[in-house]
Amino acid sequence: MTSDKKQKPWLDRFQTTLRVGFFLAFRQVIRSNKWTTALIIFVMMLTFLNLVVVSGILVGLIEGATQAVKGRYIGDLAISSLIDKPYIEQSPSIIKVVENMEGVEAVTARYAESGKIESDYKKSKKASELSKQVGTIISGIDPEKEDRVTGISKLLVEGEYLEKDDYDQVLIGAFLLTKYLQFESPGFPTLDNVEIGSKVRVSVNGIMREVTVKGILKSKVDEVDRRVFFTDTQFQRMIGRSDNNVDEIAVKLKPKVDPVLIKNQLVARGFDKYARIQTFEEGQPKFLKDIKETFNMLGNAISAIGVVVASITIFIVIFINAITRRKFIGILKGIGIDGASIEFAYVIQSLFYAVIGVFLGVIFVFLFLQPYIAAHPINFPFSDGILVATAFGTTVRALVLFVATLIAGYIPAKIVVKQNTLDAILGR
Amino acid sequence: MNEKIIIDVKDLVKSFPSGDTRLVVLKGLDLKVKNGEFLSIIGRSGSGKSTLLYQLGLLDQPDSGLILIDGVDVLKLSQKQKTDFRLHELGYVFQDYALVPDLNAWENVAVPFLMQGLSKKEAKEKAAQALAKVGLEGRLDNLPGKLSGGEQQRVSIARAIAHDPKILFADEPTANLDAETAKTVLDTFIELNKSGQTIVMVTHEPEYAALTHRIITLTEGNIKT
Numbered sequence: 001m002t003s004d005k006k007q008k009p010w011l012d013r014f015q016t017t018l019r020v021g022f023f024l025a026f027r028q029v030i031r032s033n034k035w036t037t038a039l040i041i042f043v044m045m046l047t048f049l050n051l052v053v054v055s056g057i058l059v060g061l062i063e064g065a066t067q068a069v070k071g072r073y074i075g076d077l078a079i080s081s082l083i084d085k086p087y088i089e090q091s092p093s094i095i096k097v098v099e100n101m102e103g104v105e106a107v108t109a110r111y112a113e114s115g116k117i118e119s120d121y122k123k124s125k126k127a128s129e130l131s132k133q134v135g136t137i138i139s140g141i142d143p144e145k146e147d148r149v150t151g152i153s154k155l156l157v158e159g160e161y162l163e164k165d166d167y168d169q170v171l172i173g174a175f176l177l178t179k180y181l182q183f184e185s186p187g188f189p190t191l192d193n194v195e196i197g198s199k200v201r202v203s204v205n206g207i208m209r210e211v212t213v214k215g216i217l218k219s220k221v222d223e224v225d226r227r228v229f230f231t232d233t234q235f236q237r238m239i240g241r242s243d244n245n246v247d248e249i250a251v252k253l254k255p256k257v258d259p260v261l262i263k264n265q266l267v268a269r270g271f272d273k274y275a276r277i278q279t280f281e282e283g284q285p286k287f288l289k290d291i292k293e294t295f296n297m298l299g300n301a302i303s304a305i306g307v308v309v310a311s312i313t314i315f316i317v318i319f320i321n322a323i324t325r326r327k328f329i330g331i332l333k334g335i336g337i338d339g340a341s342i343e344f345a346y347v348i349q350s351l352f353y354a355v356i357g358v359f360l361g362v363i364f365v366f367l368f369l370q371p372y373i374a375a376h377p378i379n380f381p382f383s384d385g386i387l388v389a390t391a392f393g394t395t396v397r398a399l400v401l402f403v404a405t406l407i408a409g410y411i412p413a414k415i416v417v418k419q420n421t422l423d424a425i426l427g428r
Numbered sequence: 429m430n431e432k433i434i435i436d437v438k439d440l441v442k443s444f445p446s447g448d449t450r451l452v453v454l455k456g457l458d459l460k461v462k463n464g465e466f467l468s469i470i471g472r473s474g475s476g477k478s479t480l481l482y483q484l485g486l487l488d489q490p491d492s493g494l495i496l497i498d499g500v501d502v503l504k505l506s507q508k509q510k511t512d513f514r515l516h517e518l519g520y521v522f523q524d525y526a527l528v529p530d531l532n533a534w535e536n537v538a539v540p541f542l543m544q545g546l547s548k549k550e551a552k553e554k555a556a557q558a559l560a561k562v563g564l565e566g567r568l569d570n571l572p573g574k575l576s577g578g579e580q581q582r583v584s585i586a587r588a589i590a591h592d593p594k595i596l597f598a599d600e601p602t603a604n605l606d607a608e609t610a611k612t613v614l615d616t617f618i619e620l621n622k623s624g625q626t627i628v629m630v631t632h633e634p635e636y637a638a639l640t641h642r643i644i645t646l647t648e649g650n651i652k653t
Contacts, residue, residue, distance in 0.1 A: 024539070335515070337515070
């Protein structure tokens with residue numbers, strides 16, 4: 001055997017293997033066809049986008065709906081009546097305390113009662129025909145306070161927003177109107193021929209009033225889009241509630257304020273004896289959480305297919321590359337280059353494609369796509385979809401892609417490197 | 429040349445599958461090569477010249493027999509040990525130059541040095557020295573595609589001799605070259621041999637073989653005596 005001085009400890013040998021592998025890989029990459037390299041990197045970038053964006057949009061679809069419920073209805077903290085009470089007792093005290101708490105940006109209180117809204121009642125009808133009535137929630141709000149919490153004035157698709165002293169004028173949710181719901185369902189009856197300025201009849205607690213439609217709201221939140229809004233002063237008189245106790249209080253917190261902290265302070269004051277106090281997380285409908293989880297799983301399943309496609313792509317690229325260079329691989333082995341170095345060169349090459357592809361993908365997602373979709377949400381029928389791409393989730397997906405690429409690069413290199421050296425050199 | 433035997437081959441047999449039978453190419457061949465000798469192997473096509481060279485160069489495994497190189501029973505080495513042995517002790521010049529197209533002249537020569545554990549700087553210096561020895565000091569950064577056939581073969585020779593191998597194997601090194609370039613390559617081999625390099629060369633050309641110390645002719649799988 002060769003002289004002992006030439007035998008290296010395994011660590012030295014390992015380092016040498018990596019160094020030679022890197023030397024070969026670097027030159028193979030920089031001297032390969034630029035367009036081919038660009039195309040492979042582009043494929044890797046698309047694969048990464050497939051991993052991040054598909055699941056991100058699916059989750060963002062529900063996240064958009066969730067954020068809409070939070071921002072346009074519930075707020076960061078929701079205070080509602082106890083199950084066995086018709087309204088929130090001690091409402092004025094609670095509101096006063098909440099409004100003065102540090103970390104609270106705005107508070108809105110709402111009256112809410114079941115009622116009916118009716119249109120087309122002036123048309124002449126046969127004795128057997130009824131005018132069209134739709135069951136709804138009638139709500140009384142302070143227009144300014146409501147707007148500060150939910151930005152409701154920006155949700156108008158027609159007409160104008162309520163003013164504090166408006167009388168017999170209402171905002172009406174778009175899902176109560178046939179022209180906006182666009183489908184007929186026995187569970188969701190709608191009103192025809194209602195426009196801005198139309199007269200409609202509102203009944204609540206046996207009291208009926210004819211009012212004028214001042215504006216039509218569309219928020220993609222059912223609780224808002226299936227309501228009729230009065231000013232709180234008129235509504236209070238209509239339902240005869242003189243104690244100022246309301247049915248819902250929505251609280252908007254300043255950025256980065258923990259809602260649990262605010263909730264705990266209210267509970268510490270004993271307000272939980274008069275009202276149910278929930279953070280948005282606690283108050284959001286369970287089905288939303290379930291759908292989000294489901295879509296996340298669906299996104300992961302689609303991403304998994306993306307990873308397989310990426311792996312196959314890299315496998316094919318490296319396999320073709322290695323096969324076409326089989327002779328040179330044979331020569332390198334023939335002159336004494338360790339097979340592991342050659343395999344490592346191909347693994348590095350694969351990782352190079354993946355790293356650059358992921359890097360470009362990350363730049364595209366975080367510097368362009370996510371901000372763009374946040375500014376211009378995707379208009380899904382039931383939500384304004386955003387792109388949910390967290391740093392952690394993206395890192396995990398990038399690592400998954402790296403591992404898949406590493407394996408997909410190693411296997412074909414191994415297959416070609418282990419072939420007989422002389423056969424490779426002679427092209428047999 | 430001295431009397432020390434650097435290659436000692438005994439009863440070497442190599443066969444290949446041919447249909448249902450095996451075609452025996454080397455039939456119990458015996459050969460001794462002295463240290464510093466320039467030996468040429470000639471013979472008709474299919475006589476087993478290249479096959480013998482591949483067995484001696486550890487690029488192939490014979491069916492049976494014994495090959496001692498500088499006293500080492502090389503057929504008993506593992507694949508990894510053989511690779512290591514080739515890296516340190518042997519040099520090869522192939523008919524078609526066998527340069528790696530992604531590597532320029534100095535990189536082609538330097539790779540074995542890197543594998544031996546030298547730094548890139550040291551490897552480049554040694555590669556440059558070897559290339560200067562074959563008259564290519566000005567073509568260090570040229571990729572093989574930018575070199576003529578003769579220049580490529582000289583890069584191949586530089587790679588083969590750079591690490592100071594015990595034996596240089598050359599498989600028809602002039603076959604793809606014109607007469608003038610072939611002469612230059614042969615002159616390079618002669619110069620190397622004069623400095624003590626053992627060379628075993630397979631060739632088709634009797635006039636080139638005539639320039640070597642000893643000629644063996646392979647016929648029907650054995651050395652014609």
